[in-house]
Amino acid sequence: MADRGRFVREHGEIDVPGLSLAEIMREVLAKGRPFRFRARGLSMSPFIKDGDVVTVSPLEDAAPRTGDVLAFLHPTTGKVVVHRIVRQSPGSYDLKGDNAAESDGSLPAGRVLGIVTRVERDGAAVRLGRKSGAVVAQLSRTGLLRKAVGAARRTGLRNRGRR
Amino acid sequence: MTERIGLEWAYGPSEDVVVREIEGELIIVPLVAGVGDLEDELFTLNETGRAVWQKLDGRKSVRTVVSELAEEFDAPAGVLEQDVVGLLTELERRRIVVRKG
Numbered sequence: 143m144a145d146r147g148r149f150v151r152e153h154g155e156i157d158v159p160g161l162s163l164a165e166i167m168r169e170v171l172a173k174g175r176p177f178r179f180r181a182r183g184l185s186m187s188p189f190i191k192d193g194d195v196v197t198v199s200p201l202e203d204a205a206p207r208t209g210d211v212l213a214f215l216h217p218t219t220g221k222v223v224v225h226r227i228v229r230q231s232p233g234s235y236d237l238k239g240d241n242a243a244e245s246d247g248s249l250p251a252g253r254v255l256g257i258v259t260r261v262e263r264d265g266a267a268v269r270l271g272r273k274s275g276a277v278v279a280q281l282s283r284t285g286l287l288r289k290a291v292g293a294a295r296r297t298g299l300r301n302r303g304r305r
Numbered sequence: 306m307t308e309r310i311g312l313e314w315a316y317g318p319s320e321d322v323v324v325r326e327i328e329g330e331l332i333i334v335p336l337v338a339g340v341g342d343l344e345d346e347l348f349t350l351n352e353t354g355r356a357v358w359q360k361l362d363g364r365k366s367v368r369t370v371v372s373e374l375a376e377e378f379d380a381p382a383g384v385l386e387q388d389v390v391g392l393l394t395e396l397e398r399r400r401i402v403v404r405k406g
Contacts (some may be wrong), residue, residue: 157334158327158343159327159328162327162332163343164327165325166323166325166332166341166343167335167341168323169323170334172324173321173323173336173341174339175336175340175341176339176341177340177342177343178340178341178342178343179324179343179344180342180343180344195344197340200339212381239317282401294322
């Protein structure tokens with residue numbers, strides 16, 4: 143057999159820089175396909191934790207609702223961010239990380255890449271809070287979710303539920 | 306089982322891939338089972354692999370690709386042929402390239 147090592151980079155885990163991730167995600171979604179990648183950061187904890195595998199699907203004709211989690215291009219950094227809709231108005235969304243202190247502000251719909259449709263942790267699906275989206279969004283918007291997460295951490299409670 | 310690659314055949318990138326060059330390496334994301342999977346299906350080519358990839362335009366035969374590479378890299382065509390066929394076999398199996406002619 144030919145030496146594939148001459149051509150293929152052998153690697154365990156490749157670090158795809160944020161801007162490149164955005165480009166790849168945008169192109170995959172533009173083909174009408176979902177995009178699966180490993181999320182980094184704590185801003186959506188406990189629903190999405192650092193290292194969880196997130197699937198983002200194209201919006202197509204679906205209109206996102208309050209409580210849905212969107213992938214979008216951050217207006218300043220241009221990198222991909224995954225946060226929840228806490229309020230919406232025609233043509234724009236107010237987004238916020240469930241565990242973030244501050245809202246992202248109002249985001250034009252054109253900066254939305256897609257909607258998060260699946261989260262996996264250790265190979266199992268994790269609840270994303272979409273079924274009770276409006277309630278979760280309200281808790282996230284008012285900061286109560288962040289406080290509840292802190293309280294749950296102190297008491298050792300965790301999000302173990304499956305979708 | 307994949308058919309042996311013919312030297313007169315021509316290959317080109319599948320439409321079901323997304324390709325980006327990142328820090329000197331070619332990153333290929335095959336849309337396996339309809340999903341662009343950066344977590345499990347990412348495929349990367351090094352500089353030599355990229356040289357092969359850039360010649361896969363759907364028109365050049367495998368023999369021509371090998372011949373051009375042998376000249377560019379000053380390497381024996383016989384050895385290169387085996388390697389290029391091996392790479393194409395893997396790329397075709399992953400549906401990253403398709404036979405165009």
